[in-house]
Amino acid sequence: MRLQLAFALAVLALAVPRARADGELAVRGVYYKEQATRVMQPMLDGMFDAGLHGVATGHFLVDAITSASASSGAANAQPFTERRYEGGLGYAHDFGGLTVGADAKYSTESDYISRYAGVKVQLELGQKNTVLGLGGGISLDTVSAAAAQGPSMPSLRCSASDPSETSCPLDVYALYGSASQILGPNTVLGGSVDLATLRGYQSNPYREAIAGDALVPERHPTERTRESFAASVRHYLSPTGTTVIAAYRYYRDTWKVHAHTPELRVVQEIGRDADATVGYRYYTQDGAFFFRDRYPADDAAMTQYVSDDVKLSTFTGHTLEAKLGVLGDAFELHGQWAAARFEGILEYDIQNNRFGNAVVAHVALTLPFTY
Amino acid sequence: MVAAAVRYLSWFAVAILCCSFATASTGCVVVRAHERGHLAKRAMTDDRDPGETRFVGHERGSREGAEGGAGQPGGGCGCN
Numbered sequence: 001m002r003l004q005l006a007f008a009l010a011v012l013a014l015a016v017p018r019a020r021a022d023g024e025l026a027v028r029g030v031y032y033k034e035q036a037t038r039v040m041q042p043m044l045d046g047m048f049d050a051g052l053h054g055v056a057t058g059h060f061l062v063d064a065i066t067s068a069s070a071s072s073g074a075a076n077a078q079p080f081t082e083r084r085y086e087g088g089l090g091y092a093h094d095f096g097g098l099t100v101g102a103d104a105k106y107s108t109e110s111d112y113i114s115r116y117a118g119v120k121v122q123l124e125l126g127q128k129n130t131v132l133g134l135g136g137g138i139s140l141d142t143v144s145a146a147a148a149q150g151p152s153m154p155s156l157r158c159s160a161s162d163p164s165e166t167s168c169p170l171d172v173y174a175l176y177g178s179a180s181q182i183l184g185p186n187t188v189l190g191g192s193v194d195l196a197t198l199r200g201y202q203s204n205p206y207r208e209a210i211a212g213d214a215l216v217p218e219r220h221p222t223e224r225t226r227e228s229f230a231a232s233v234r235h236y237l238s239p240t241g242t243t244v245i246a247a248y249r250y251y252r253d254t255w256k257v258h259a260h261t262p263e264l265r266v267v268q269e270i271g272r273d274a275d276a277t278v279g280y281r282y283y284t285q286d287g288a289f290f291f292r293d294r295y296p297a298d299d300a301a302m303t304q305y306v307s308d309d310v311k312l313s314t315f316t317g318h319t320l321e322a323k324l325g326v327l328g329d330a331f332e333l334h335g336q337w338a339a340a341r342f343e344g345i346l347e348y349d350i351q352n353n354r355f356g357n358a359v360v361a362h363v364a365l366t367l368p369f370t371y
Numbered sequence: 372m373v374a375a376a377v378r379y380l381s382w383f384a385v386a387i388l389c390c391s392f393a394t395a396s397t398g399c400v401v402v403r404a405h406e407r408g409h410l411a412k413r414a415m416t417d418d419r420d421p422g423e424t425r426f427v428g429h430e431r432g433s434r435e436g437a438e439g440g441a442g443q444p445g446g447g448c449g450c451n
Contacts, residue, residue: 028422032430045422059421129401176439185406188415194439228439236409243414251437259437267414277418285436311436345423355434362423 021049026366034349034358040064048371050091057090057103082147084109088116097124111146111205114139118174133178133192141170145205158201159222160303168201186236191229198224209306212297219306221290226253241269251285257312259285265321273330279321288312315353322346341366 024047032039043061050056063084085108092101098121105116118137125132144167145154155164178192200222208215232247244266251259265279290305291312298304328340345362402410409415419427432438 026420026422028420028426030426034434041426043422043426045420057421059425061422061425127401127403182402182407182410185402186409188410192440196439226437226439228437230440234415236412236415238409243412243418245414245418249437249440251439253436255436257436259435261437261440265418267418275414277414283435283437288436311434317435343420349434351434358430358434360426360430362426364420364422366420 020370022368022370023048024366024368026364028362028364031361032358033360035356038066040066053094055092055094057092058088060087061085063109080147082109084112092120098122099124109147111144111148112141114141116140129182131180134176136173136175139172139174141172141200143168143170143201143205148206154205154217156201156203156205157217157219160219170198170200170202173197173199186238188234190232190234192231194226194228194230196226198226203307204309207308209295209308210293211295211304211306214298216295216298216306218308219304220309221255221305224253224255227251243267255312256289257285257287259283271330273327275325277321277323277325279319279323281319281321283317283319285315287314310354313353315351317349317351319350320348336367336369339368 026045028043028045030039030041030043032041041061041063043059045059046057048056063086065080065082065084086105087107088103088105090101090103092099100119100121102117102119104118105114107114107116116137116139118135120133120135122134123132124130143156145156148154155166156168157163158165158168174194174196176192176194178190180188180190183189202222202224203218203220205217207218209218228249228251230247230249232245234243234245236243245264247261247263247265249259249261249263251257251261261281261283263279263281265277267275267277269275288307291307291309295304295306298306323343323345325341325343327338328342329338333340341364343362343364343366345360345364347360349358349360351357417424428438
């Protein structure tokens, strides 16, 4: 009898079809243009259910910088062409209210290699009304001047006391904490704290600053600790189908850069199958303590920090964004294509510095599937 | 780094506990599953895809001195 029962259970187990799993594939192309740089970035993102409680993710992208300056905004910039390749994998497992995940990323281009690994934990409390997150990661990067124009590759001084090298390390240790709290059926509050310490070569190997009557290679400090505190609130207005997202970030670091970034986005539902977003973001920052337009003549020991990095100057910026998302259903597509999302984004960045203004355009297709 | 992490994450934990307590004490903390139709909408969870978020972070990191605030750490990139 027991044998018959076991046999019946085995037949039943074989007869029951395998549970189907869901996944999602997203293809995105981005075009970016500013005064001295033009970038095309095709990318592929995938997300797959792995078993009943796991989710695996992966991405691959190519940064094709077709006309840019290696010295990133420097006055003496020369055009160059380069490609950056990046791939990443991640996995998260749900233990019932507690999700534990890990991810890794590798990026390579001729003069910069980055290897990143991180872990994260997410805890749901109060019937998922509160979600807390904690994560951290380490990035071990290698910087060289391999994209330099000319017959020989410039050497780098990894720190003031080191002899010249062909490449220098840059290690980044990052931690973050995040939280979201449901305040009502239409409102969610979020907050996060990010902390990162960078140790190693943080200059641009191609950039030079004016010191006295000469141009000298950029020398930034080799240690930097960055902190950012962000908060956001999302509110849904049911009568009009409108979501209002307000966010603010305060940033500071040990180079004395302080930045404030308020942002407002409004997402409007258009029928059942489309949504349109408009957004505005304001950005303002103080310059780094060592940033100058001109420096005194270099002393023999070359002890002063010198920089020609526009990002370290005092400036303000404005970003305007418009986005349209449409589901395949709106085009009378059937099956899984009905749930596919087509997206277009246009963004205009205004900056009152040497970078100048920039235009960003995205087109994307996200296709859910079952396997 | 470790001291700063402990300091800020401690503040963060205290802030979260205070917010949770304050919200709970108002009696409106628990929004049940059947009341979350609006909260489940795309715009209310994350209105940006991973690819968009990644590009925006990369682009802004190459044009601005500030980084972070997205609620997750990122690796380095050739944009210094």
